[in-house]
Amino acid sequence: MIENEEKQERILLAGVELQSNTDSFESSMAELSDLTKTAGGLVIDQFTQKREKPDGRTMIGSGKLEQMRWAIEVGAIDTVIFNERLTPRQNVNLEAALGVKVIDRMQLILDIFAMRARSHEGMLQVEQAQLSYLLPRLVGQGIMLSRQGGGIGSKGPGESKLEMDRRHIRTRIEDIDKQLKKVEQTRENIRKKRNQSGIFRIGLIGYTNAGKSSIMNALVGAQKTQYEQDELFATLDATTKMVKLHEDFTVSLTDTVGFIQNLPTELIKAFKSTLEESANVDLLIHVIDASNPHHEIHEQTVLKIMKELKLMGIPVLNVYNKMDIAPSDFLPTLSPAIQLSIKSLDGSQWLKTAILEKLHELFHHFELNLPYEKAYQLPELRKVALVQELEEGETGYLVKGLISPNLLWKLEQY
Template sequence: MAEIQGNLKGIKDSVLEEIKALYTEVIDQKQIISSELAMRLLELSGRIGKEISLYVTRSGEIKNIAIGTGETVQLPEFSGRRGINRLSGYRCIHTHLNGSSVLSGLDHSALRNNKFDAMIALSYDGQNEKQTLLSFAFIAGIDKDEHFITNEFGPYKLPEVLEFNFTNLVLSIEKILDKQISVKKNLTTTAEKCVLIGMDTGRNLSLWSSEDSLEELKQLADTAGALVIAKIIQKKAKPDPAFFIGKGKVEEIAHLVREEDIELCIFDDELTPAQQRNLEMVIGARVIDRTGLILDIFAQRARSNEGKLQVELAQLQYTLPRLTGQGLSLSRLGGGIGTRGPGETKLEVDKRRIRDRIAFIKESVAKVKAVRDVHKASRKKKRVITVALVGYTNAGKSTLLNTLTASDIYAHDQLFATLDPTTRKLALPEKEEAILTDTVGFIQRLPHQLVTAFKSTLEEVSDADLLLHVVDLSHINYRKQMDSVLSVLHEIGAADKKILTVYNKIDKVQDKETFLAKLEREENSVLISAKQAIGMEELLNLISENLSFQFVETRLLFPYDKAAKAAKLHDVANIKDQKYLDNGILITVNLTAEQIDNYKEFLINEG
């Protein structure tokens, strides 16, 4: 027999046994409650001085009994195992000891949150203790903000509701909900319901645990606009070549998909084209992997022409091998959550046409890169200092750029809020200036298609004079996130750049003293809160200290037979003055210490 939940303190064992005996009671399916059970429930509740709550199935079985304090009973939550247009299948019957069966705000809230078939309250009449009163409420529909509306009826004298057909009421409610939700689906874009699937091989191939990785996948799915219904992790020594997961687990997921009307399955690991096709055939829902999901998010975020081209290139490179024997269309591009983003053409395409499109996009990206290279050469010539923000997605890079440069670029608490690089002028101490660039955030297992497609954009990182590695210190896996960022920097050839570690969001860190004292001892690091503008002065000073570009006005004299070397100086430095003398070319120029050393043979001894 099931146990009794709640506050059992002070209740005699013999009375608890009487309450537990209620589990054997069965209510007629058409009745809200039987007269005998109502009277028994109120009698026991009055004896112990505490409210009692029963949770009853549609077949009339009592599945749970809970006891509260003298004023209230804790209402446990039930998992939403049914669709939004279906009620939970449970009704809650509970007692009130205040002489009134009128439902409280807490009762209505529990009714909405748990989608109970009904919320029912029993009490003795405060004016006549021999009279039993009953009030009940049910969900009557959905308002314009998609919140459940509840209607309450009563108080009734108990005999007045015993003949009421409860089953018909519940079925009518579900029909109303089904109609309202169907209309809303036609009028608005609803989130696709999805299930997340991961694998634990037990071999620690990644720094991330399977649970942490799947939780991050949930954040990605939320960002893409999906509604996560369930998360599943299978422990398996190695992936199945046909289905990635075991056949039994595939059938289990297929059953869940049918039961919950799930439209999409997202795998945390990259699937082969064959595995993806096999899974879709058995499960009966669309299947994508982590890479496809990230590509979809990038498709939503792309704003600039270059960004859209780069995303489409990555999508095409990802899709091409998945067209084998499929005759699929480009409508699959961006087909993770909904259908949107660059490249979402409905035309039927073959491999040749996709390859042609890839070639065209690469050519277009190359042209954009050429323009960027011109700007880059101009900055290099003028010796403009460049600083790039790098870090894990949602570490707070855009917020930091806004704070440091008094800008107002898009900065939100979401993954990949920034896709297109943004550049602003940064004022440093001693009246120095630099160019600060906000770049796309990194993530563990960043799809190689994106690294390749965004190569020209990521060169902003490789070409920077200094990198600020922004770290979300409040994240439980911040160390693992740091390792993932360093891995991507190595992949794009920027691992040897000078890097300052900027520990952000210290305002969200618990137990700061011990934790932060340890980090303060790290070399080339600083603790800040970009949102609260904490630590900005220390950060700016650290940037200045680590930029070895303190320019010195220098005079160089090139003999005419070295005129070619003098000409090259124009490509790497900002020339302030140039004169042609009898003995050579006199150039006044701002140079760094390193550059002065390269031209020391031409230095004019001012002494």
Template sequence: MIETKKQQERVLLVGVELAHQPHFASSMEELASLAQTAGAQVVDSYQQKRESYDSRTFVGSGKLLELKERIEADEISSLIVNNRLTPRQNLNLERELGIKVLDRMQLILDIFALRARSHEGKLQVHLAQLKYMLPRLVGQGIMLSRQAGGIGSRGPGESQLELNRRSIRHQISDIERQLKEVAKNRARIREKRLASTTFKIGLIGYTNAGKSTIMNVLTQKEQYEADQLFATLDATTKQFNLDGHFQATITDTVGFIQDLPTELVSSFKSTLEESKEVDLLIHVIDASSPYHEEHEETVLSLMQDLGMVDIPCLTLYNKADLVQNFTPTQTPYLLLSAKADQAKERLQEALLEKIKEFFLPFKLSVRPDQAYLLHDLERLALIEKRNYEEDREVIWGYLAEANKWRLEKFYD
């Protein structure tokens, strides 16, 4: 343990709060969590109120002097800024302070590099790093000579800072070509899934809200879950039976976060599109977070940007065991703890009620010679009640409008 601590980068955090800037406090707390997730030891956090960011060094001259003194006194190795720095601000800060300077976007990219497991995920992170790095290849500051590695220089892009713009542009083109091939393969798989008519559920939510835990509860299959930011990066789809024979798939994707780098949104487009092709979304929210309302706003805003607001959605407030007198801001909603004994049953019940809202009700009278047709119907429909009347079986249920034609077989 002692040796691990010695290897940790000692960092300072700094943020500038502008007038009427919402969510500043939560953003600074989140920055500390991000830094710790990346393996840093957060020594202290500095905040400054200003009318605008300093165009040269982001913070004012007085705060810059304060940071210099602290860096010299406590052997600080890095400064992490809670904003997107311009290339000029980044370079000037490194020259003034004599240490490595990262902004929030670089930190998030670094964590993604740490978490990516699949070939596609690694390519996407590499692409985002290169696109972010390209306009920053200026001067001969610390930024261009990070030979020691560490936070902000992990992943496939760690050795690219010394390359010229032409080389990086070539790499960007090459990765984009590879990702197009991967996207074609993903599209083919998605088309097969769409053609299967299986009901599709997508999990969305702020990072560390508990999406992977919810997936494990429903499918009874192990998906990596942890109390950390961005535990899941690569889209994972699993199949399960929701109600008896009714088949469904559920897809877990990367968690959202405030100020998600645009390079990542662009690079992860094909992965995020997995959530656009679903029939129902489960928006998972960490009810125990004091900033859950801000997290909701972030996710809803990104859903708007991704064109997902018209997809039916069930709001699920998770980690109910950690809160008291909770007041939800979204309705309808389900409040539960995914770790509780009855979590699966309660979640299934809520999902079924939500599905019935947009499925079409039907009533069928099935002759004995038509019974063989029920097997396929049961996989696609929610069967609510069955009765036997004389020589027929009467069935009441709900079915997606796109599958309504399947009932015609019983009317022959």
């Protein structure tokens, strides 16, 4: 165990508490520690400072900087990670003052995305985000451009690409743009086919590590394929599976990347097409980790990003997950909501029941006569509609049920 720890990069965390971030500062610093562990770093020390405004040269005050320099020497620190976004000049000044590699929260998140990317599209998106972020930081001096040793902050594009001049990097970004547009076109074609199929679409959305992948696997059942782990950003790629909710009634379920406080704008831009999968659904399931003491801040972060992605007009079912380890006095802050632990024996059934109840609110009632000679169409009807009653008449079946307003056209053939 000691041998493994010695191989880990030794990290010092730093943060500046301003009046504008007082409410979320504690949770943000705790999250920075979790992000560092996710990236494989070992947190040795942490320094924070309250200020009216950040220091323009070094983000943090000179006195605190001196304390950090001493802690770096004593703790054999390899890297300092700031919770705030650093300007290129601040980055250079800090590395010159501290004598070690300095990165910020944004670069750390980009680094984790580079570790997690599995698909060709995901890798392209991460590389584009990293190059866009690092382009203004190619100042040609300081430790920033001499990181041959690797470690946190060095994954993704690689040192050789970072040493290209700005023109070559812009050319690479343009090349990635073209490749992503082709992938986006393919995604759009798949999306159109899915829409034409008449399947009701549900999307999972939520803060990272809230349990979205676990929920997808629980609903899909025996064919579970989504990677799930108790870690930040366990999955990046949008995944869509078919789920039977009731008898033959089938919906599509899409899982996308989780959100986080101060998600880098470069990532939001690069993952735009992936995130837009959530905009093409009929119902959103907002998954919240009820066991996290900062769940209310997480909720507001997700709602803010939903607003940015123009998802606020889509019906939402809030699901408070991990109730088995939540505080006994837990109370939900969003509604409508259900509380469950998806890993419990009846967790998936509770969720299916809650989804069906939500669909009863959203769907339209219908009645139709299906001639006996067309009875072979009944199984197909059951796939897209909730059939509640089936009565035999003189010439055919009287079918009563519920169907999505967007799929009323599917009844025309009947």
